[in-house]
Structures are given as structure tokens and as C-alpha cells.
Amino acid sequence: xxxxxxxxxxxxxxxxxxxxxxxxxxxxxxxxxxxxxxxxxxxxxxxxxxxxxxxxxxxxxxxxxxxxxxxxxxxxxxxxxxxxxxxxxxxxxxxxxxxxxxxxxxxxxxxxxxxxxxxxxxxxxxxxxxxxxxxxxxxxxxxxxxxxxxxxxxxxxxxxxxxxxxxxxxxxxxxxxxxxxxxxxxxxxxxxxxxxxxxxxxxxxxxxxxxxxxxxxxxxxxxxxxxxxxxxxxxxxxxxxxxxxxxxxxxxxxxxxxxxxxxxxxxxxxxxxxxxxxxxxx
Numbered sequence: 001x002x003x004x005x006x007x008x009x010x011x012x013x014x015x016x017x018x019x020x021x022x023x024x025x026x027x028x029x030x031x032x033x034x035x036x037x038x039x040x041x042x043x044x045x046x047x048x049x050x051x052x053x054x055x056x057x058x059x060x061x062x063x064x065x066x067x068x069x070x071x072x073x074x075x076x077x078x079x080x081x082x083x084x085x086x087x088x089x090x091x092x093x094x095x096x097x098x099x100x101x102x103x104x105x106x107x108x109x110x111x112x113x114x115x116x117x118x119x120x121x122x123x124x125x126x127x128x129x130x131x132x133x134x135x136x137x138x139x140x141x142x143x144x145x146x147x148x149x150x151x152x153x154x155x156x157x158x159x160x161x162x163x164x165x166x167x168x169x170x171x172x173x174x175x176x177x178x179x180x181x182x183x184x185x186x187x188x189x190x191x192x193x194x195x196x197x198x199x200x201x202x203x204x205x206x207x208x209x210x211x212x213x214x215x216x217x218x219x220x221x222x223x224x225x226x227x228x229x230x231x232x233x234x235x236x237x238x239x240x241x242x243x244x245x246x247x248x249x250x251x252x253x254x255x256x257x258x259x260x261x262x263x264x265x266x267x268x269x270x271x272x273x274x275x276x277x278x279x280x281x282x
Contacts, residue, residue: 006079009057009149017146018061021104030100041095041280045106047082047113048275052120054078054153055112056089058146062105067097079116079153088276102278110273111140112150117274119154119267125248131255131262134159134241138265147268159263167191168218169198180205184212197241206230210238216261220244224253231258 047053056078063070070093076082091098122133134157139147148158160166167187169180177183180198187196195215200206203226209217210233219230221244234240241261242254255262 006149006152009145011057013145014057014061015065017058017108017143018065018104020142021107022062022065022101025104026100030096033096033099036095036099038094038096041093041098043091043093043098043278043280045088045091045109045276045278047084047086047088048277049082049084051082051113051274052116052154053080053082053088053109053113054116054150055109055146058108058112059089059105062101062108063091063093063097066101067094070094070097079155081120082113082274090281091278098280106276106278108146110276111143111271112146112153113274113276114271115147115150115268116154118270118272119151119156121248122251122262122264122267123155125251126255126262129252129255131242131259132157133267134261134263135267136243136263136265137162138269140268140271151267154267156267157261165194167194167196169196170218171199171201171220174199180208181212184209184214199243203229203233206233210234213238215239216241218243218263219259224257227254227257227259 053076056074060072063072070091073090075087075089082088119133126133135148135151136159144161148161151158160168169183169187174180174183177186184196184198197216197218198209198214199218199220200209201220206217216239218241219227222230222242227242230240239260241263242259243263246254246262246264251262
């Protein structure tokens, strides 16, 4: 995937993420960088392991927040594979700005690249099936748009962004509403323009949901046998999403049941940072 094909995040959202990160780190002032002469510096960013790059806009925004003239010359684009030892980008910036922004810039890059790299592994595992890997709302607080962008960098898709852009009726909503039928009926009455998804935990609940033809049905913790049966009963009438405790070892078999989507919270909540190193070039 090339950077040019990725749906971007609005600049204001990136700048907000960066402003919070820099305020947290710099506080009343960078007392170490203040010791240095504020002269132009050059630096090189290297990746120490194989990964999928994500987060370049956040990295650049950290630098430019402290030095509007900072330049990043990228050798690899977001969504592309990095190999151990690869030169990722070269940076030109004022010395105090470069060193003041370094940690936050790398924090964004290592976290988002971790999400993209994990996503790419899940996407590769279902290649050739009809299933699509998507994320959930189990994101790091305050970084939802960033992490969902990283999922796209890894070749995955996004579920709803928040509680406002899709009606997702889960088990507690069903209990509180008095059942699947009244919950879906209320959703259509109140939010006619939004897609409606309902979570089911049994084949009997699936039959009730299918009769109401929602946009999508989430099959929560179904066995492989029940997933196959759910696909048979749906017969393509409603998109089906599998979810619940899904990991890589069992992913291929799950995808081969014929479900349309597989949602995986681990993409954004179980993040292992990618190892990047920034060094000033003398």
C-alpha cells in the first residue's frame, strides 16, 4: 500500500494529538536542550526490525510544532514494509527543536507502526478468503483516529469510529431494550440514516436478527461449526462479522467459514512498539 492511497487524518486532529504529547513531555521547558546552541542539525531515523511504517504525519507534526521550517525526507512511505536496518527518513531542523521533539515523534511512529505491523500479519493470514480484517473501539485513549489510520496502513479496515456513526446493538443494549426486535426497531426509528449492526450469541438470536435484516450481524464467540451454519442461514442476505477472542493461530480456519468481516481488538489494544533509532549526523 502506498502513502498516496491511504485515507488521511485531518491535520487538525494530528496537531491536537501532537500538542497534547508535547505539552506532556516538555511541560515548562526542555531543560536539557536549552543547554545546546540552537543551530541547524541533521539526523537520520533508522528502523531496527522488519515492520510496516505508520505515523509519518504525526512524526513530522512533532518537529514542525517546534520548528516550522523542519524538513523530513522520507525513504519509505506509510503502509510500506521496512526491513531491519533500513533508513526511514532524514531530518533537517533546529537543534533544540529536533531534540525536544525526538521522543514524542518516535513514540507516535513506534506505536502506530506497531499497530500497522500487527494488522498486516492478520491481513496476510486471511489472504484469498472473502474475509476482511477490521478494528474495534478498543484503542488507546485519545489516539483513536491515529490507530485506525495505522490499521489502514496495515491493510485492514475500520469499524465504526465512535458511538455516533453506526448503531451497534450489543448484549447489554439488547437486555436494556427488552430484546433484539425492539432494539432494532428503535434504532431505525431514531437513526434512519445510520447503518445498524446487532450482536448475537446464539443461532436462535441470529434467526431473529436475520428476519429484521440489519446492515450487519456480529457473531460473538461462535464456534467454527456455528459460524459455518450462520453463513448458511444468512445466504448472503446480511453481512456477517465474527468477533471475540480471535488470535492468529485460529484465524485462517475462521476466515474460511465464509464470514465477511473479522473484528480484532488486539490490533489496537495489544500494541508492541517497533524499534526506531534517531541519530544526529555530524
